[in-house]
Amino acid sequence: MADDDRPLFDAWCAGDLRAGNVLAKRHYARLRRFFLSKDESHYQDLTNRTFLECIKSRQNFRGECSFRGYLFAIAYRVLCRHLQERKRKDFESFDPEVHAVVDTGLPAMSSYVFANQQARMLFECLRRLTINAQTVLELRYWADLTEPEIQEVLKLKSRETMAGRLRVAKEALRREWARVQPGQVLQDADFDAWMREIRQHVDDKNPKKL
Numbered sequence: 001m002a003d004d005d006r007p008l009f010d011a012w013c014a015g016d017l018r019a020g021n022v023l024a025k026r027h028y029a030r031l032r033r034f035f036l037s038k039d040e041s042h043y044q045d046l047t048n049r050t051f052l053e054c055i056k057s058r059q060n061f062r063g064e065c066s067f068r069g070y071l072f073a074i075a076y077r078v079l080c081r082h083l084q085e086r087k088r089k090d091f092e093s094f095d096p097e098v099h100a101v102v103d104t105g106l107p108a109m110s111s112y113v114f115a116n117q118q119a120r121m122l123f124e125c126l127r128r129l130t131i132n133a134q135t136v137l138e139l140r141y142w143a144d145l146t147e148p149e150i151q152e153v154l155k156l157k158s159r160e161t162m163a164g165r166l167r168v169a170k171e172a173l174r175r176e177w178a179r180v181q182p183g184q185v186l187q188d189a190d191f192d193a194w195m196r197e198i199r200q201h202v203d204d205k206n207p208k209k210l
Helices: 005-013 017-036 043-056 067-085 117-126 131-141 147-154 159-180 188-204
Strands: none
Touching: 005 017, 005 067, 017 043, 017 067, 017 131, 017 188, 043 067, 067 131, 067 147, 117 131, 117 159, 117 188, 131 147, 131 159, 131 188, 147 159
C-alpha cells in the first residue's frame, strides 16, 4: 500500500479533487474487481457508491488501519446491502456467513468466456462459496490485502481468526471443486495459477462493454 494514502485522503476530504482522483485511480482496479466478480451489471454503481461513502464516513477513519483496509471495509458493507436487496424471495434475510452470490437473484456471469475451462470452473466454484469465504479469498489473492487489512474488512477479532478464515475458505473451495470435478483434487499450485488467470481475465474486460 502506498504510504501517502492518508495525506491524500485528508486532502480529498478538505476539497482537493486532484487528491481524490489520485486515490481513485490507485484503488479503482481493486474495487472494480471486487464487485465485478459478483455482479457484472452493477459493479460501476457499487464502486462509485463505495467512494462516496468513503467521504461521508471520513470521521470514522482514524488511521488505526490502512486506508485500503478502511476502503474495502466500506466496499464489503456496500456489497452486503446490495445482495440483501437482491436476495431470493424465499430468504427472509441475506447472511454473508451462510449465503452465496448464487443464492441471490443476480444472473450468471454470462459474458465471461475462459480459454482455460478449469479456471472457468474454479470461478464458478468461488461464486458458490459463502460471501465471506469468497471475499476472504478474493481480497487475499486478487486485491493483495494483508491479513490485518482483511481482518479490518470483516471485523475479525484476531490474526488467528483471520488465518483460520483463510484456511476454512480454501477447504470449502476444495470441497466445491471436488463436487464439480469428482475424483480430482484442487492442488495449491493449480489454485494459485488459476486465481491469477481469473484475476487477469477480469482485469482484461473492457468496462465500457459491460
